[in-house]
Amino acid sequence: MTAVLEAQGVSVHFGGVRALAGVDLDVQESELIGLIGPNGAGKTTFVDAISGFVRCGGRVALDGFDLAGLSPHERALRGLSRTWQSTELFDDLTVRENLAVASRRPSLWQVAKEMLGDSAATSGEIEQALELLDLGWAQDVMPGDLSQGQRKLVGVARAIVTQPRLLCLDEPAAGLDTGESEELGRRLRALANKGQSMLLIDHDMGLVLSVCDRIFVLEFGKLIASGKPQEVRGDQRVVSAYLGGAAAEVSGP
Amino acid sequence: MQQVLLFVLLGLGSGALIAGIALAVVLTYRGSGIINLATGAIAMLSGYAYWSLKTGEYGGVHFATAPALLLTLVITLVIGVLIEFVAFRPLRTASPLAKLVSSLGVLLVAQASMLLAFGTDQKPQPTILPQGTVKVFGNTVPEDRFILAGIVIGIAIVLAVLYRWTRFGLATRAASENELNAQIAGLSANRLSLGNTLLASVVAGGVGVLAASVTQLDTVSLPLQVVPALAAALLARLTSFGIACAAGLGIGILNSLIDYFSTKSWFPTDQGVPLPGTKELIAFLIIVLAMFLRGAALPGRGELVEQRLPEVPRPHNLMTPAVAFSLVCAVALVVLPFDFRQALVNTLIGTVMALSLVVITGFVGQISVVQLSLAGASGFVVSHMAVDAGIGFPLAPICGSIMAITLGLLTAVSALRVRGVSLAVVTLGATVAIVNFGFINSTWGGGNTGSPVPEPHLFGLDLGPRSAFRGLDGSLPSPVFGWVALAVTVLLCLFVAAIRRGNLGERMLAVRSNERAAAAAAVNVRNVKLLAFGISSFIAGVAGSLYAYNFGSVSADRFDAVTALALIAFAYAGGITLVSGAVFAGLISTEGLIPHALDKWFGINGNWFLLFGGVILLFTLIQHPEGIAGAFYKRLHRSRRPGGRGERGSLFTAKTPAPAAER
Numbered sequence: 001m002t003a004v005l006e007a008q009g010v011s012v013h014f015g016g017v018r019a020l021a022g023v024d025l026d027v028q029e030s031e032l033i034g035l036i037g038p039n040g041a042g043k044t045t046f047v048d049a050i051s052g053f054v055r056c057g058g059r060v061a062l063d064g065f066d067l068a069g070l071s072p073h074e075r076a077l078r079g080l081s082r083t084w085q086s087t088e089l090f091d092d093l094t095v096r097e098n099l100a101v102a103s104r105r106p107s108l109w110q111v112a113k114e115m116l117g118d119s120a121a122t123s124g125e126i127e128q129a130l131e132l133l134d135l136g137w138a139q140d141v142m143p144g145d146l147s148q149g150q151r152k153l154v155g156v157a158r159a160i161v162t163q164p165r166l167l168c169l170d171e172p173a174a175g176l177d178t179g180e181s182e183e184l185g186r187r188l189r190a191l192a193n194k195g196q197s198m199l200l201i202d203h204d205m206g207l208v209l210s211v212c213d214r215i216f217v218l219e220f221g222k223l224i225a226s227g228k229p230q231e232v233r234g235d236q237r238v239v240s241a242y243l244g245g246a247a248a249e250v251s252g253p
Numbered sequence: 254m255q256q257v258l259l260f261v262l263l264g265l266g267s268g269a270l271i272a273g274i275a276l277a278v279v280l281t282y283r284g285s286g287i288i289n290l291a292t293g294a295i296a297m298l299s300g301y302a303y304w305s306l307k308t309g310e311y312g313g314v315h316f317a318t319a320p321a322l323l324l325t326l327v328i329t330l331v332i333g334v335l336i337e338f339v340a341f342r343p344l345r346t347a348s349p350l351a352k353l354v355s356s357l358g359v360l361l362v363a364q365a366s367m368l369l370a371f372g373t374d375q376k377p378q379p380t381i382l383p384q385g386t387v388k389v390f391g392n393t394v395p396e397d398r399f400i401l402a403g404i405v406i407g408i409a410i411v412l413a414v415l416y417r418w419t420r421f422g423l424a425t426r427a428a429s430e431n432e433l434n435a436q437i438a439g440l441s442a443n444r445l446s447l448g449n450t451l452l453a454s455v456v457a458g459g460v461g462v463l464a465a466s467v468t469q470l471d472t473v474s475l476p477l478q479v480v481p482a483l484a485a486a487l488l489a490r491l492t493s494f495g496i497a498c499a500a501g502l503g504i505g506i507l508n509s510l511i512d513y514f515s516t517k518s519w520f521p522t523d524q525g526v527p528l529p530g531t532k533e534l535i536a537f538l539i540i541v542l543a544m545f546l547r548g549a550a551l552p553g554r555g556e557l558v559e560q561r562l563p564e565v566p567r568p569h570n571l572m573t574p575a576v577a578f579s580l581v582c583a584v585a586l587v588v589l590p591f592d593f594r595q596a597l598v599n600t601l602i603g604t605v606m607a608l609s610l611v612v613i614t615g616f617v618g619q620i621s622v623v624q625l626s627l628a629g630a631s632g633f634v635v636s637h638m639a640v641d642a643g644i645g646f647p648l649a650p651i652c653g654s655i656m657a658i659t660l661g662l663l664t665a666v667s668a669l670r671v672r673g674v675s676l677a678v679v680t681l682g683a684t685v686a687i688v689n690f691g692f693i694n695s696t697w698g699g700g701n702t703g704s705p706v707p708e709p710h711l712f713g714l715d716l717g718p719r720s721a722f723r724g725l726d727g728s729l730p731s732p733v734f735g736w737v738a739l740a741v742t743v744l745l746c747l748f749v750a751a752i753r754r755g756n757l758g759e760r761m762l763a764v765r766s767n768e769r770a771a772a773a774a775a776v777n778v779r780n781v782k783l784l785a786f787g788i789s790s791f792i793a794g795v796a797g798s799l800y801a802y803n804f805g806s807v808s809a810d811r812f813d814a815v816t817a818l819a820l821i822a823f824a825y826a827g828g829i830t831l832v833s834g835a836v837f838a839g840l841i842s843t844e845g846l847i848p849h850a851l852d853k854w855f856g857i858n859g860n861w862f863l864l865f866g867g868v869i870l871l872f873t874l875i876q877h878p879e880g881i882a883g884a885f886y887k888r889l890h891r892s893r894r895p896g897g898r899g900e901r902g903s904l905f906t907a908k909t910p911a912p913a914a915e916r
Contacts, residue, residue: 051773076775084773090766092565093759100756101763102774142564158774 002064003028004197005050005080005166009058012042012049012221019045020221022058027166027199032192034208034229035201037218038241043201044085046218047168051075051082063165076102079165083155083172089143095154096139099126103161129161132187148175153184160191167191168199173207185211205242209233217241259392260513261506262399266467268505269401270296273460274482275489275497276409277453282491283416283429284449285341287352288674290681290818291359293479295332295454296461300378300470301367302328303462307379310371318381325462326455333454337447343875345442348562349674350620354825355874357818360476361867364815367472368860378465397467402502404463408456409498416494425449477814480685481508481536483678487543504539508532523694530690537686540679544671562618563879565762565830566886568750578836579743586735591728594735596849598718598803601738603842605796607824607835608749613789614821615830616758617782618765620677623664624793625820626687627657629812631797633692636704636807646709646716653801654794660687661790665783685814692809703808706801709737717802730803738799745792750832752788761785816843819866826873828882837881841866 005027012020020042027033035043049056052072060067062080070078081102090098103125130136133153143151156172169188173181181204189211192198202208208215208229215232217225225235232238274292281289305311306321316324340355347355382397416422428435428445436442461475468474485500514520515527522528582601586594609624631653638649664680671679692698708717715721716737718730752758763771764781771778801807810816823841828834841847848866852858857865877884 053769053773072769072772073775073777076773082773084770088767088770088773090763090770092562092762092766094567097567097759097762101759101771101776162775 003061004031004063005199006061006064007046007050007058008060010046010049010060011057012045012054018221020049020056023218023221023223025216025223025226027197030192030195030197031213032188032198032200032211034212034215035199035218036203036205036208036215040220041218041241042221043218044170045221047082047170047199047201051080051168076162076164079162080168081159081162081164081166082168083152083159083170085170085174087148087151087155089151089154089158091143094140094142095135095146095157096126096130098143098154098158099129099161102158103129125161125163129157132160132191133157149177149180152176156184160196166197166199168201170201171203172200173202173204178206181207182210255391256513257510258390259394260509262389262392262394264506264509265398265402265502266464266505267508268502269398269405270460270464270468270478271481271485271505272405272498272501273408273464274457274478275485275501276405276412276494277457277460278479278482278486279489279491279494279497280412280449280453280456282486283425284453285345285446286349286429287341287356288483288491288678289356289359289453290353290479291336291356291363291476292453292457292482293476294360294363295329295336295457296464296478297367297470297472297475298332298363298461299325299329299458300461300465300475301371301376304376304378304465304470305371318379322381322462325458329454329458330451332458333451334447336454337450340871341446341450342443344878345446347874347878350562350614350677350825350829351874351878353620353674353677354822355871357822358867358870358874360815361819361822361863361870364472364476365860365863365867369864371472373472376470378462378470380466381463382466401463401467405460405498405502408459409494412452412456412494421445421448473815477685480533480682480814481505481539484536484539484543484682487540487675487678500539504536507535511535523696528690529693530686530688533686533689537682540682544675544679562615562765563828563830563883565615565753567754568832571747571750574833575743575747579739582739583736586732586739587724589724590726591724591730592853593846593849594724594732595730596844596846598730598735598738599849600839600842600845601735601742602796602799602803602839603823603845604742604835604839605745605792605799606820606842607827607829607838608745608832609789609792609796610821610824610829610838611749611832611835612752612761612792613785614824615834616753616761616765617785619782619785620674620821621664621680621786621789622677622814622817622821623661623680623683623687624789625812625817626684626691627661627790627793628797628800629692629807629809630660630687631657631794632706632801632807632812633698633704635798635801636699636706637697639707640705645707646711650709650795650798653798654791657794657797658787658790661786661793662783664790665786669779669782681814681818684817688809688813692812699806699808701809703806705806706804708805709802718805734802738803741795741799745795746832746835749792749835753832757781757784819843819863822870823866826870826880828880828884828886830879831882831886833886834880834882 003026007023007025009022009024010020011022023046035046037043045054048054050060052070052075062078065078067075090101093101130139133156135153135157138146138150143154146154152172152175156169159167173184176184185207188198188200200208200212212229214227215229216223217232217238219241224237224241225232274296277292278289281287281292303321303325306316306324309315336359340359344352344355382400385396386393387396416426424435424440425445427438428440428442432442465475481504482501485504486497488500489496511532520527582597585597589597606625606628613619613621613624634653634656635649638644638652664683693700708715708719710716716733718734720731720733722731722733723729724732760776760781763774763776764778768778800811824835824838827838827841839845848862851862873881
């Protein structure tokens with residue numbers, strides 16, 4: 001069985017700086033994968049690379065299909081959906097319209113049909129996504145009128161609404177308080193249990209360790225550990241990456 | 254060869270003027286982030302100030318050169334202060350488009366007031382610079398060209414030094430890099446902006462006074478020198494004074510060489526005269542080249558407040574207003590007296606023209622100045638197909654629209670790399686090129702007199718303004734053509750509203766909001782832009798055909814650059830994101846209902862209206878940055894909007910917030 005996402009030797013250079021150096025990562029069917037690492041480790045760059053926003057070396061395949069040379073929107077159409085650390089909502093559209101942009105597939109026929117008839121047809125995916133994140137009340141609100149945490153959720157809803165093969169979430173819990181973060185975790189876990197494959201980047205270690213099936217750890221653009229949460233939790237190099245070498249010695253055996 | 258050298262040296266005169274204005278453009282952009290389309294107009298104002306002081310046109314006092322220059326400097330500074338406080342400062346946090354439109358307002362006011370004060374004829378500017386000649390390689394060249402070029406190069410050096418080594422320069426550079434951080438560091442953005450605006454005024458004004466004695470002083474050519482100056486400033490990425498100065502001089506020399514070459518037998522001619530518009534075409538090509546060579550993005554400014562275009566509410570019911578509007582207009586076309594009937598038809602056509610801007614600028618955020626030229630191109634196709642090939646309605650307007658779409662898509666190809674205000678500059682260059690190279694040409698344009706357009710006929714019925722049915726007062730124009738225009742207008746309004754309601758409109762707004770996120774949401778940004786340009790050009794093409802039939806002829810002067818800029822200004826003031834805004838824009842457009850009523854009842858016409866329009870425009874911008882229709886809409890809908898800023902509490906408890914009115 002092919003992996004949903006298979007990334008092999010993904011490398012990114014910014015000028016002389018090597019942001020990612022040959023990262024291998026895979027996401028299997030209905031897995032919730034965590035990607036963690038200290039600031040500047042290259043987590044967001046990895047998502048940018050696989051979603052086509054920065055040029056990268058190596059091979060990225062979605063359901064076994066090589067994504068090389070595809071533009072971001074083509075990758076999105078193939079089922080690779082992502083959110084942004086900085087939210088990046090469409091500020092000129094209501095919450096519902098934000099979701100609608102992503103949910104419908106464009107075709108000239110569709111455009112012609114909307115010109116003639118009723119265009120405000122509701123689609124089931126939008127309702128589901130709104131419901132999943134409890135955003136039904138906000139569907140006619142402009143994003144600018146929401147709090148940062150709520151905007152984050154709209155971003156997640158917009159990524160889910162396309163029913164993607166792989167959902168990449170870049171720090172969805174940043175800006176949420178602990179309780180909200182836990183609730184978001186529960187919902188993501190439920191989504192994964194329903195069969196959604198996900199790649200979750202977050203700073204909130206509690207969230208990542210508690211909900212993910214497997215975790216990959218990046219430091220300075222290199223993969224330093226991967227495995228089940230409990231394995232990663234005890235990994236010497238991970239502890240030292242997060243807390244610094246001295247702390248690792250103290251907590252060492 | 255000797256002749257070529259002579260013309261190169263003569264070109265230093267107009268080159269110095271272009272370079273000076275380019276320097277002022279760069280100064281204003283670095284100081285306040287505004288691309289000031291009125292920079293040429295400031296040169297014109299100072300030129301007229303000096304002329305009237307020197308000749309005693311006002312007050313009857315003939316000043317000597319030195320006091321006249323000093324007084325002109327004072328007047329220029331006052332103009333700079335006025336512009337800063339009236340047009341720039343109130344819009345510091347507005348969208349780039351609003352800023353551009355406010356500089357347009359300044360241009361309109363300046364031009365109209367000078368027309369009112371001094372008329373259209375050129376003034377012989379008294380000379381300031383020495384009138385001797387020098388011999389260069391056997392050529393006799395006037396000294397003043399060298400002095401003028403020397404002065405401008407000197408100014409460029411002084412500015413470069415000022416920016417490089419003084420605290421003021423450092424502060425301006427810091428503020429234009431990142432306004433927020435500059436403020437944190439204790440720099441006042443307002444004071445920096447004022448300082449740079451004053452500097453820019455003095456540079457533009459000074460060059461205007463000096464160069465007007467070499468080139469000419471009138472109300473059209475000086476303000477429009479801003480187009481080649483923008484080309485030079487863009488080559489300098491709106492940053493480098495040295496490059497802007499060199500590029501400006503270069504463009505002047507190039508223009509002078511074209512003057513020389515156009516006397517040659519090999520130069521392409523159009524019915525015996527050298528091909529018109531080659532200079533403008535070259536300025537446009539330089540702008541395009543600059544965009545491609547130097548990268549699409551102008552140096553961005555880290556602004557304090559996120560700047561967005563006005564919001565684009567989703568229209569709710571379309572049929573009621575559409576039917577009401579149609580009925581009122583259809584009856585009005587019969588009962589109104591002939592002059593108001595004509596004004597109503599003009600309003601309808603102006604509405605269609607503004608609709609084209611609603612799609613491209615309101616929905617997709619692309620500032621395109623070229624739309625009016627597309628309408629013109631369509632009009633000329635209609636005229637030439639009828640005159641040269643005997644093909645009339647409805648094939649000719651269809652071909653006209655295809656022409657408009659083709660030209661529009663060519664523009665769009667450049668828009669794929671260029672966005673925002675830079676696109677406005679590119680399309681302004683395109684407008685000037687199309688008008689001068691295309692429309693003034695007597696073979697494929699209308700020459701200086703215009704090109705006739707016969708009445709449209711369908712199945713033997715005359716649908717044009719000279720149709721047999723003449724309304725209640727039995728005069729021209731016929732209501733029949735008004736009905737045709739009305740039907741077209743209503744259909745296109747519904748079409749544009751339907752775009753907004755449909756997924757295509759959502760995609761357009763997604764592109765306008767955030768191109769990166771749109772791509773991530775599977776929106777093909779390139780295709781959406783191309784489609785939007787296509788639709789908008791089609792609408793412009795339809796408007797052009799209506800123009801042509803309405804006036805029974807097409808001529809270049811209806812589509813010139815200032816009219817194109819005024820169209821954007823009116824469309825923005827009406828409300829550029831709304832269909833109702835397009836209707837407002839139609840009401841205030843040239844020869845529309847409101848200008849006609851003002852003329853008829855209050856005697857405000859022609860240049861007075863332009864002056865009035867410019868002032869109203871600036872006022873509207875400051876009061877309602879989202880335009881008249883947008884302000885109306887907000888008033889109507891504010892109480893209905895659910896939700897509110899800062900809704901907090903737990904995220905995951907479903908809730909229905911109280912309507913804003915009750916809180």
